[in-house]
Amino acid sequence: MKVLVPVKRVIDYNVKVRVKADKSGVDLANVKMSMNPFDEIAVEEALLLKEAGKADEIVVVSIGVKQAQETLRTALAMGADRAILIEASDDVHTDIEPLAVAKILKGVIDEEQPNLVLAGKQAIDNDMNATGQMLSALLGWSQATFASKVDVGGDTATVTREIDGGLQTIKVTLPTIITVDLRLNEPRYASLPNIMKAKKKPLDVKIPADYGVDTSPRLEIISTTEPEARSPGVMVGSVDELLEKLKEVGAV
Template sequence: MVASIGPAKAEETLRTGLAMGADRAILVEHDAEVESLGVAKALKKLVEKEDIGLLIVGKQAIDDDANQTGQMAAALLNWPQATFASKVEVDGDKAAVTREVDGGLETISVTLPSVITTDLRLNEPRFASLPNIMKAKRKPLEKIAAADLGVDLTPRLSLVSIREPEKRQAGIIVSDVAELVEYRLMIVL
């Protein structure tokens, strides 16, 4: 199953997920932007409603890049979590999750049910075939009003400002180390 929270146009994204192999979809309809905590609360309700034992979410959302939803959902559900997964192997009631860390690859084991956030290296990109796109139009897509979940989606953050970073001074090209040293000495003196 795939799920999303957002406006009606999010149905297109869910149909893509159906075309790529999901058997059904749920769209929690909400026209306003939803913060990470609100999404996590909605996911908790969906997990409870659908009796899901493994919640897989992206590492970070494309709209706010916050990297918070999966961790918040795990906390609300009181489930273990594994973050930034580049490989997942489920065996019975456990999942082995591999992730890239500074020193190489780290593999941890979590007991299901759990929440896993994914890294872009988890899967090879795949594209929906035309027959699967057509089949996706007939697969079930349930629409639920956000208000029907009984979740408070009131924003708790307010945008203070957005500004571009200050322009950096252009770099220089030097032909050798001696020229670089000479240039640096001129700046210091």
């Protein structure tokens, strides 16, 4: 079984994001970038499937700027077999929109013919949570989103999903799209020997035109601002005083 894992280069989740002075977007100058955490979980799940003898090959793909090669090398160091980079922009501030990403991924899937696509449920930079679902629609494949447990057997996958009311378990037929949630697993660290080996693993570079996809943006960012500062809390001396304060603000 071949597994395809899309990964995205984003601002490291430990970095405090700063907005540009002209409010045109987020400041990426000298900012540490890393693999989207949800995508890292997807890579780990693919590796677990391979270690269990259920997957034969893991292909990682990234769509964005050429610097995303670093992200792909990280996935290769974790244990992925091959990587594909689609250079869709020269500007690190340009975010390729979910529909364009889904169309490009469909082209990659048509070429690679994987049995399973494991993807992060969303990217932490734009929080779109749309690419997996769009890809499923374009391919006509089944989908299982927000996965916290995955069991692949034969031509089906049993997936436990995290939903508002708790957990939901469904069974889907392969080929399928599975988007993963935080509690699915804990990604491994890449060892130094594997980091060195990753430099020799194949990494193909292509462009959106190879798949006949136009990545021109359909959305225009008018302004980017930081969240409003929260007002300080008020100390109260008793439950009665707390209730009075809540009545004042209309919370009770």
